[in-house]
Amino acid sequence: MSSPSVPVRKLGSQGLQASVQGLGCMGMSAFYTAAPQQEEESIATIHRALELGVTHLDTSDVYGPFTNEVLVGKAIKGQREKFTIATKCGIILGGGGMSLDGSRKHVRESCEGSLKRLGIDTIDLYYLHRVDPSTPVSETFAEMAALVAEGKVKYVGISEASPADIREAHKACPLTAVQLEWSLWSRDSEAEIIPTCRELGIGIVAYSPLGRGFLTGAITKPEDLPEDDYRRMTPRFQGDAFKKNLELVAAVKAIAQRKGVSPGQLALAWVHAQGEDVFTIPGTKRVKYLEENVGALAVQLTADELKELESALPAHKVVGGRY
Template identity: 55%
Template sequence: MAAAAPPVVPRMKLGSQGLEVSAQGLGCMGMSAAYGERKPEPDMVALIRHAVGAGVTLLDTSDIYGPHTNEILLGKAMQGGVREKVELATKFGITLNDGKWEVRGDPAHVRAACEGSLARLGVDCIDLYYQHRIDKSVPIEITMGEIKKLVTEGKIKYVGLSEASASTIRRAHAVHPITAVQLEWSLWSRDVEENIIPTCRELGIGIVAYSPLGRGFLSSGPKLLDTFPNDDFRKNLPRFQPKNMEKNAAIFERVSEMAARKGCTSSQLALAWVYHQGSDVCPIPGTTKIQNFNQNVRALSVKLTPEEMAELESYAAMDLVQGDRYDSTFLNTWKDSETPPLSSWKAT
């Protein structure tokens, strides 16, 4: 018996500036970075084109993924008429110099990073350009001022922020409208619900949820630990430490039990929870396998009642999740970042 065809992926308005995207995006980082060795390029190009053919057209990358190799991969996948069918989102701001991570939001870096991404992607314009992390030494008004110039020059269509504080989002939006804020949001990462999500909704800013499957935990549970290669960055995250994972295992068990009752997988149930947060939310689950992609798209067909939403949330209440989402090093340092006031800026 042939497998059921995946549902038609609906379109949605992301933010209030005119951008329309698929209601589910594709996070491309894992194809080139962070989760072990780079995957075979022909396989990843085939996966990206399969996603586009299925109606998933918001493709998410960054200049730091690789670094640079993920953008080059997407550039190759865009050939042959694919570019006209997709919304390309990339990011700038995180740099790696002599093995040291840095965040830059100064005008010179903003412009150079944009030009580099355009060249690697092989495009004339980036559909959605995010500041990946916020430079805490540069007023956000200065960074946004240069981005605004790039929009005027036709090199960027829409502007986004990632991991910004509520006040930073407000200040940036006052300089140039922000179309989307990208943030980690899943059943077991819900800290953004207190301030960030309400701020985005007040300002008409779309929400792009990365790691909606808890970096694989909500798909595979504790057994995920046994599959990590030595260079998988999740090995250093607090939630994935064995002691914390022993306690977090109960969350996965309950989600899996409910998924069985609903006739879906745990990952589909977790994705459905994100979809049900509102029509302004677009999750971007990543994968390197076509079968996993097909499974993720079918989450669009899973319907949840308010009672089922509440039940799911009770399984993964914030006080039940053990371990922070980042360790105390680089990425945690630039989480929900603030910037100095504009009056403090002295151009060099």
């Protein structure tokens, strides 16, 4: 086994230690198309992640739904203590749509279900996946606090939440992490959400740090995505928006080529350069992309290079909403 190359740091201020780069497992089972025969490859990717020191695995009960937690459970069996397992509750898929449930009953039932599917006794980091507008956040996180007290959950977090909701949740049960989308082309959290996290000592977990794959430069036309890939339905991947966003990525590719790294590594290195409280969870189901992503940690960016990147891909020039 090769020696780990991924640093482990304190995530947030509640005591959790995690690898600064994790592995987003969603695409192994959901939304980006994943056939059952790919399960073996996905499990091999998780095992390779451990060899490289990528020990922070991110999943959710809604991925599948449920099947991604089962897959992660298979992959970590017999070596659970080597991993930091993060999962989520609060989103329900069904009836052709999505609903939100932050009730105490749902949080508890979801936690019990996740523990069984993952085959573990305690969830290291348990997130509310989305805030349920019909349930006070304080109520949701009172149940999270109860789960912590019972030892079913070690640390808690919240995903895609407003500064007000982050504050309310943090009062009810101290938050370890806020998960949010952050990349060169998704920077709207920088105005209020990230400063709120820093004020409260809450760690930042950046999902889609590669712009849902767009910043890797590998997607050059919508047809590069499978027909049932949900990205085809999102504004940034459609029509004129796709063409204009592709022009922005061309600038990133040019800088990456000059630096001798891949566009994806450059984009990931930019996120890591935003602070020691920032952790990333780029997703992949393939070993080769996992290894490439880990290589981003060796990419050092100077202040001038960071400015150049941000000028080449200014946030206001990105066309289309995130969802």
